Amino acid sequence: MVPLTPVAFEILLALADGERHGYSILQEVETRSGNAVSLHAGTLYRALARLLESDLIEELRSSPDPSSGDERRRYYRLTQRGIAVARAEAERLDSQLSCARARRLLGARV
């Protein structure tokens, strides 16, 4: 599964806090990246379809917040496999960043 696509990893990161619906994922990704990553519905749901098929995320059977008033919303959360894959991807990126730092490509040491 690793390396993940950037969009898939962004979605897994957004779901790391807990369950979210599609629009909430869109907002979270845009807010966290400072609008650097701009998802639109087409990209998001294609990526969600791949993640669902790979059992990295799952759909909740019922809304975690029934008082939200929108019964049609589907909520997604990470599976155990999704957590493991996200962790493996984060470690892979961390290793690459360490290498970049060691070779003075990033965050030049004083």
Added chain:
Amino acid sequence: MTRTLFRVAMLAYPWAFRRRFAAEMWSDFARTVDLGTGAPHRTSRTYRTCRTCRTLCTLFSSGLAERWAATHRFLFWPSHRLHLYEPSGRHFMFWDTLRSDLQHAIRLAAKSPLITALTIVALALGIGANSAIF
């Protein structure tokens, strides 16, 4: 009008994808382009129209990409993913069921060759006789 354009753009997606995600996508799309369900309108009408058109174009192109990917997967790896777009137990079962039925029929035919041969002979005689007469 926007809803109609959205539906046209969604035609680019495979049917199973629309069935699974169209309602959610419409809800998100309406919020993204501020169709009265999201934040109050703070931008000009022209800007919103341009943004809506751009979003519809990206939706359509994304749909074509998904259709191509689905066709590609089905043609070259027919059993690659059984649970197309759906969590377990709620997937669209038509092709999976048809494939299982055909496999079962072929196995049964191979298991009892005499019955299979008699069936084929009966069919051949029936079809042949009918073709000759009419």
